Structures are given as structure tokens and as C-alpha cells.
Amino acid sequence: MKEIIKIFDTTLRDGEQSPGASMNIEEKVRLAVQLEKLGVDIIEAGFAASSPGDFEAIREISKVLSKSCVCSLARAMEKDIEAAANATQGAKFRRIHTFIATSPIHMKYKLKLSPNDVVKKAVDSVKYAKTLVDDVEFSCEDACRSDIGFLKEILSSVIEAGATTLNIPDTVGYRLPNEIANTIKELHDFIGNRAILSIHCHNDLGLAVANSLEAIKNGARQIECTINGLGERAGNSALEEIVMILKTRNDLFNNFEVNINTKEIYSTSKLVSDITGIRPQPNKAIVGKNAFAHESGIHQDGMLKHRETYEIISPIDIGIELDSTLVLGKHSGRAAFKDKAVSLGFVLNDNEINNAFDKFKALCDSKKEIFDDDLREILGEEVTHIPQVFSLDVIQVSICSSGKFCAAISIIKDGVEYSDSALGNGAVDCILKSIDRISGIKGLLKDYKVEAVTSGRDALAKVVVKVEFEPNKPALIGHGLDIDTMSATAKAYIGALNSYLSMKDLITSKEGTMLLERI
Missing domain, CATH: 1.10.1900 (c-terminal domain of poly(a) binding protein)
Structure with a gap:
């Protein structure tokens, strides 16, 4: 009988820590529903104690999922654990994932705690979490730069305290595959069947997926990963790569299987790209734009004769229906x-x-x-249900005799049309200034991307913007779609503005204020 490798997806938590990848509540819920459809076993929906927005997102996700386990991250602190428990309260299956750093450098310089103090905090946090939920995961932050003897001590202690999953993160992506293999094997031999061993690899040296596979070979039965390999710095292990390696190289991994519906991989990847505005590089394995493109004449000839000459994965396997x-x-x-x-x-x-x-x-x-x-x-x-406070009605952009651009825009709010115009150094500049004048809210454009949705001169233009409406606050993403690029630009900026107004209402609400005080 094959062993199940649990897929723990942290796109909504670790993935969102990518610069510029923040998501609003509506987008997080939408992605969580798709992750469940993909077949993810555990969805780390966020870090409940980090913000009212994260708390609300986890709570809303907990209401709508029926198969996947909903997990919240929590530091080894009672207030974090309590927030995680409260946020996941409505979930059919839920987990608290608590952690503390265990490497000498982290304990000395970041925590300023002795090893004995770290063990005590870990045990106390797991014991407290266990009084609130049945399923508790414990992580040793920076485990792969920790002393193996200390890892055994703290892991054994948290198992006795009630932890059922033990995660070994390569937090800074430092280890090589053979080193990961040795560490996981030694820990697995020590732990036995007392708990599930998990691995969480970062990609700083480009080895996250390789390290995750070595962990599977040596006893890990849960893999923490993200869609498109999203994550802070160089990202995390890419879910789609791990799953398709296990499927494609079944000759080497024939004792294992995952619960993932691979035909939902492409749709999930595209949704993450659309929501975050971060697209995989064209040559990205499995989901990149060129992953199934063949330009070389030799390759094309082989493909025409028999696809498997140069194609080890069929596009259909990940949900790309090329013939339709x-x-x-x-x-x-x-x-x-x-x-x-x-x-x-x-x-x-x-x-x-x-x-x-x-x-x-x-x-x-x-x-x-x-x-x-x-x-x-x-x-x-x-499927985006962000309150549409403003919507675009009419836009006209022209070039003035002075060489400046001018935009005249009409925007609808509560059924009433508001119009204004502005000069700018370019078409985008004057469009944004016009919208700022009408709304009375000034945004700072942090990123602007435009791409053709399909091929051809008449392709739809998709614009993604990231806008900062308050200093030192996360930039918000807006999407715009139109045949005309300038209309798509206006729609995208208005979308970011609507997201800002929606999130601002949450943060300044009585419930949001009470949550901030509690955490």
C-alpha cells in the first residue's frame, strides 16, 4: 500500500510574504477554494495575530472549506495561539502551527534566550495550543542550521506536549540535498512513528524542490510548498514541481502518492499569478509560458512524429487543453x-x-x-466581490500642443457621474491624476504591468498595478481588462482604490479595532 505524502500549501501565508504579493480577503478566500479543489491537504491560510486582515481572511476561509484542513501560523506566544484558534474556529478541520527558532545564531541574537528557555517556551506553547485544537504542528525555525542533538531534545519534548506534526524548515535555503537527506533520516530514525515529519525548504540556492524530494526519500511525509514557488526572497518549494516529479518519476517514487488533482495545477497557477500580479518566468518548469513550447527544428520534427520524443509531461496532465x-x-x-x-x-x-x-x-x-x-x-x-465604490464610465486621453498628455475621465459612484481632467507627463500619469482628483484620494504607483491576454492585434490588454495609498502600508493590487490599454489602466487603478477603501473600512471598524487591541 502506498504512503500518502501530505501537501501543506503556504501560498496564503509564506507566499504572500513575497514583496508586492499581498492579497485582500476576497482574493484569499477565492484562492483557498481553488486550493481545496486542487486537493491540498492542509492550507496555511495566514498568520492570524499579524493583522486584522489576516485574522478575517482565515475566519472567512474556515467558513467555506469542507475538505482541506485550515491552518494558522502562531509564534510560541499565548496571544498568537489564541488568535489562531479563534480565527480557525469555524473550520471543519483545523490546525495551529506554532514555531520558535532553534539555531544558535537565532537563539543568541534574535530571541536572546538560552536553549533551555527555548525548549520551555516550545513545550508551553504546544501544551496551550493542544487545549484549543486537536491538531498541532510545531516548527523549529532555522532547523537546518541547528544542532542535531538539540533538535532531538526539543522535538521529543513537544511530542510529549502533544504535537502531532514536526516541521524542519531550511529557513534560509542553506543546505544541499545530501545534507537534508542525512538530517531527515537521523530525525526520522529518532522520532519513529511518534509524529509526522515535515520539511519546509526555501529556494535561496535553487535547491528547494531537490531538498524536498530528498526529505521524502528519508522519512518526511508532509511537504510545505507554494504555488509557482512563491515566497519571500527566492521563494519556496514549488508545489507543481514536486507533485509532477512524483507523478512523472513514479519509477523512483512508486511507494508514494499525493491527493492532488493535477488537472487543476494550471488553473491554480494562473489564479495566483492574476491575484498577485507576479507571473512565473517563461521558462519556469511545469507552469511557465514556454514549458510546453518547442522552437528548435529538431525538437519540432520529433514532436510531430511522436510527442514523447521531447515531452515527458502532457499539457493535459496539468489542465491545459491545447486542442480546445x-x-x-x-x-x-x-x-x-x-x-x-x-x-x-x-x-x-x-x-x-x-x-x-x-x-x-x-x-x-x-x-x-x-x-x-x-x-x-x-x-x-x-468572482471578485470587493465593493465597487467607484467604477469607470468614460475615458479620453489626448496629447496637448505643449507635449503634455491630458486625460478626461468620468467615474460612477452611487449611481452619480463625476468628471474631471488632468495633465500629466504621459498617458498613465494623467489618467491616475484624474482619478485622484475625482476620488479625493491620492495613490502612489509602485508597479505597473501590461500584457496581452492572447495573441493578435486585437488581444485584450490586462493591466496590473500596485498602489500605495498610505505611507508605510502595503501596496494594493488592482486589475484592469479592456481592448484599450488606457481603459484597462484606469480600471486597474480604480480596482486598487476600491480594495483600499474595502480594507480601510475593516481596519477602522469597531471589530478590527478590538482585534488589534486583543493581539
Whole structure:
């Protein structure tokens, strides 16, 4: 009988720590639902004590998931553990993941605690967490630079305190595969079946996936990873790479299996990219834009004769239906559109379907060919339930005789149209200034990306912006979609503004204030 390797996804927690990858509550819930559809065993939904936004996101995620375990990170502190327990209270399956650093450098310079004090804090935190939930995970931060004897001491102590999963993070991505193999084997031999051994590898030296695989070979039965390898610094182990290696190299890993539905990998990767605005590099394994592209004449010849000559993974295995990318048209009906939406993984109510169908019809008048990726973008706009305080009505951009650009914009708020204009050094500059004048809220553009959704001159333009509305606060992401790039730019900036207003209401609310005081 094959052993199950549990997939612990931390895209919503560690992945969000990537610079610029912050997500709002609505986006986190949407991604959590997709991760459950992917088959992830444990979803680390956030760090409940870090902010009211994280607390609320974990609480909302706990309400909607029915299969995946919802986990919150917590420092080895009672207030963190209590916040984690409260945030996950509504989950069908829940876990508290508490941690403390164990390496000499961390204990001396960061914690300023003796090894004995660290063991005591670890034991006390696990004991307290165990009074609140049944499933407790304990992590030794910077474990791979810790003394192996001390690791055995603290792990044995937290097992007795009630920890059921023990995580060994290579926090700074320092270790080589053979070193990880030796560490995990020694710890596994010591722990036996008293707890599940887990590994959490960072990619600072590009070895996160290789190290995770060595951990599996030597006793780890839980892998902590993220979609697209997202994460702070160089990122984490990429879920899609680990899963597809286990599947493709079944000759070496035939004793193991995972609960992942690989046909949802591409959709999940794309959703993470869309939400965060961070796209994998084109040559990224499994989900990169060029992962299944063949340009060399020799390769193309081999592919035409037999695909397996140069393709060890079929695109279909991860959910890319290459033979059905061209779909629907201006004469397609609502029923066919709804059926296609379902096949692409979208569950929308009648009102959302109607709105998306109207956008689809309008797009058909501007584009000759409608592709799956066009439809994904249109449908994706409808599943975003951020309160639309402002919405774009009309935009006109022109060049003045002075060489400056001028934008005249009309925006709708509460059914009322507001208009204004502004000069700028470029088209984007004057558009943003016009919106600032109308809304009365000034934003600082931190990042701006534009890309064609599909090929061709009539391709939809997708704009992703990151905007800072308050000094020293996280920049918020906005998305805009339109045939016209400037209209897409205005929509993206307004989207970021709406996200800011939505999050601002939470933070300044009575409930948010009480939460801040509690944590």
C-alpha cells in the first residue's frame, strides 16, 4: 500500500510574504477554494495575530472549506495561539502551527534566550495550543542550521506536549540535498512513528524542490510548498514541481502518492499569478509560458512524429487543453457560455453569468477570435466581490500642443457621474491624476504591468498595478481588462482604490479595532 505524502500549501501565508504579493480577503478566500479543489491537504491560510486582515481572511476561509484542513501560523506566544484558534474556529478541520527558532545564531541574537528557555517556551506553547485544537504542528525555525542533538531534545519534548506534526524548515535555503537527506533520516530514525515529519525548504540556492524530494526519500511525509514557488526572497518549494516529479518519476517514487488533482495545477497557477500580479518566468518548469513550447527544428520534427520524443509531461496532465483553446463566438448563446464557464472551473450565480455574458458579447464585437484565456479573464472579474465604490464610465486621453498628455475621465459612484481632467507627463500619469482628483484620494504607483491576454492585434490588454495609498502600508493590487490599454489602466487603478477603501473600512471598524487591541 502506498504512503500518502501530505501537501501543506503556504501560498496564503509564506507566499504572500513575497514583496508586492499581498492579497485582500476576497482574493484569499477565492484562492483557498481553488486550493481545496486542487486537493491540498492542509492550507496555511495566514498568520492570524499579524493583522486584522489576516485574522478575517482565515475566519472567512474556515467558513467555506469542507475538505482541506485550515491552518494558522502562531509564534510560541499565548496571544498568537489564541488568535489562531479563534480565527480557525469555524473550520471543519483545523490546525495551529506554532514555531520558535532553534539555531544558535537565532537563539543568541534574535530571541536572546538560552536553549533551555527555548525548549520551555516550545513545550508551553504546544501544551496551550493542544487545549484549543486537536491538531498541532510545531516548527523549529532555522532547523537546518541547528544542532542535531538539540533538535532531538526539543522535538521529543513537544511530542510529549502533544504535537502531532514536526516541521524542519531550511529557513534560509542553506543546505544541499545530501545534507537534508542525512538530517531527515537521523530525525526520522529518532522520532519513529511518534509524529509526522515535515520539511519546509526555501529556494535561496535553487535547491528547494531537490531538498524536498530528498526529505521524502528519508522519512518526511508532509511537504510545505507554494504555488509557482512563491515566497519571500527566492521563494519556496514549488508545489507543481514536486507533485509532477512524483507523478512523472513514479519509477523512483512508486511507494508514494499525493491527493492532488493535477488537472487543476494550471488553473491554480494562473489564479495566483492574476491575484498577485507576479507571473512565473517563461521558462519556469511545469507552469511557465514556454514549458510546453518547442522552437528548435529538431525538437519540432520529433514532436510531430511522436510527442514523447521531447515531452515527458502532457499539457493535459496539468489542465491545459491545447486542442480546445478557440471557443465560442458572437453567435454563441447564454447556455453555451455558462457551460463553458463551468468547464473552466467558475461557479457563478445568474447575475454574475449575465454580467460576464454581456462583456463577452461586447468583446465579440471587437475581436475576431475568443480564446479560453479571454474567457478566464472576463469570468475572473465577476468572482471578485470587493465593493465597487467607484467604477469607470468614460475615458479620453489626448496629447496637448505643449507635449503634455491630458486625460478626461468620468467615474460612477452611487449611481452619480463625476468628471474631471488632468495633465500629466504621459498617458498613465494623467489618467491616475484624474482619478485622484475625482476620488479625493491620492495613490502612489509602485508597479505597473501590461500584457496581452492572447495573441493578435486585437488581444485584450490586462493591466496590473500596485498602489500605495498610505505611507508605510502595503501596496494594493488592482486589475484592469479592456481592448484599450488606457481603459484597462484606469480600471486597474480604480480596482486598487476600491480594495483600499474595502480594507480601510475593516481596519477602522469597531471589530478590527478590538482585534488589534486583543493581539
